Amino acid sequence: MVDEENLHGGSFEEVLATVFESTDALLLVDPAGRTVEAVTTVTSAVAEPPAVRILTDDRVLKEVMDDFVVASTAADHVESGTLTIRTGTTAANTLLLTEESVWALVGVDDHVAALGSDRDGFVAAARDTYEGQWERAEPFKLRTPPLSRVRETLGEDIGQDTRADFDATLDALESTREATGEFDEVTLTLLVAAHNDVLLYDISKWGEDVGIASKATFSRTKTTLEEEGLIRTEKVPIDVGRPRLRLKLDEDQFEGATPAELAAVTLDRA
Known part of the structure; x- marks a missing residue:
């Protein structure tokens, strides 16, 4: 029996996890950004999550999906068929x-x-009303690549050590960023690449191919990090054409840099 029953928890994640246990499919109408984020978290944590549909305002989705971790995790669930997102008319309540x-x-x-x-x-x-709204709603296009694809291709194309550093730095960010806000994924990637002496050409090509950002964005961010004294570059001759640039952390700023230190720098620049 559900009627007039209340669920209580310390977070949206707790309440959503309880609802997830009792259904194979659900439609979430008019969630705030924090609730959308909670959906991606709980869906990742549950072994067999229900099929989730989200219907909410386009502005809410654009704001919450500006967060790389939320967007890339959501993209994983969209790709697996677990999550579908549309924008359109919403409800007075979530x-x-x-x-x-x-x-x-x-x-x-x-x-x-x-x-x-x-x-x-x-x-x-209620179902007649909101199923009708769902049918009329427009699909929301995620522009961020799935996090699993980012991790897999980073290891394959750049190196497993770089992937391990990326994962560790991302974990460090996740443990601290709730109080400090969002971060820039291009900055994170370049700092990790510099920690592993990766060529700018290689990391920017990978980043553009996987869908994180354009080569031009990587180049501009690299220049800014150089100007701030966080990284430096070394020229690497090649057989034909201009030398490539190898990324390196600035020794005056970093000595035996840890993932937590890289995460802190990334957050400071957000």
């Missing part, structure tokens, strides 16, 4: 609709609650 119930989500400070109902008439009316 709603979770399953086959048999409707939940209204409310978050206040560090507490989240969901008020549920499984009354047949109410659930049917």
